[in-house]
Amino acid sequence: xxxxxxxxxxxxxxxxxxxxxxxxxxxxxxxxxxxxxxxxxxxxxxxxxxxxxxxxxxxxxxxxxxxxxxxxxxxxxxxxxxxxxxxxxxxxxxxxxxxxxxxxxxxxxxxxxxxxxxxxxxxxxxxxxxxxxxxxxxxxxxxxxxxxxxxxxxxxxxxxxxxxx
Numbered sequence: 001x002x003x004x005x006x007x008x009x010x011x012x013x014x015x016x017x018x019x020x021x022x023x024x025x026x027x028x029x030x031x032x033x034x035x036x037x038x039x040x041x042x043x044x045x046x047x048x049x050x051x052x053x054x055x056x057x058x059x060x061x062x063x064x065x066x067x068x069x070x071x072x073x074x075x076x077x078x079x080x081x082x083x084x085x086x087x088x089x090x091x092x093x094x095x096x097x098x099x100x101x102x103x104x105x106x107x108x109x110x111x112x113x114x115x116x117x118x119x120x121x122x123x124x125x126x127x128x129x130x131x132x133x134x135x136x137x138x139x140x141x142x143x144x145x146x147x148x149x150x151x152x153x154x155x156x157x158x159x160x161x162x163x164x165x
Contacts, residue, residue: 003100005107008053008061008073015063015070017045023072023090031127036154062107064091064100071095074104076111079121084112086122105138113165120165123148123158132159139163 008016021041028037043049053061059077063070072091079085089104112120123146124131132142140161148156 003064003066003071003103005062005064005074005104008050008063010047010051010054012063012070013045013047013050016050016061016073019070019073019092020045020090023092026093027090028125028128031125039152039154040150059087060111061088062104064104066095066100072100072104074108076108076120078115078117081116082118084108084115084117084120086120089122101134102138109163109165118165119162121160121162123156123160126157126159132161135161135163 024037024041025034050061053059053075059075061073061075064072064074072089072095074089075087077085077087086105086108089101091100091104109120120140121143122135122140124135126132126145140163142159143162144160146158146160148158150156
């Protein structure tokens with residue numbers, strides 16, 4: 001595997017937005033409505049949202065490149081002295097099953113440990129059974145259920161998962 005993870009730069013904004021659109025429409029089509037996918041994409045990948053990750057000391061967004069091609073991205077943020085939150089972990093479908101997701105997760109967990117965090121948390125749609133299975137295989141357990149109102153009549157019906165480090 002010839003993959004590298006690098007912090008996002010302003011030059012990567014359109015790359016991440018394009019990856020997000022492709023991955024979300026492919027992966028979430030059977031989980032949430034097309035209109036909710038479009039609503040969430042519209043608010044998530046605007047430059048004014050992505051710029052918050054540049055030179056921040058409490059949040060990170062990294063682009064994953066394999067053989068020079070951008071194939072995924074992930075972001076995480078420090079919530080407290082003890083807790084890191086995995087916010088996003090997305091990989092093109094044709095690049096899955098090759099260890100790239102594990103590379104991303106290992107990066108987040110190692111950074112959390114370096115900062116003294118004792119756990120990593122994430123939220124995942126309850127119907128996203130394939131991702132839940134992957135997280136469970138990495139040692140995450142479901143801590144609770146949560147429903148988040150994201151506006152415009154949409155909600156995220158999620159499981160909150162945690163992994164002790």
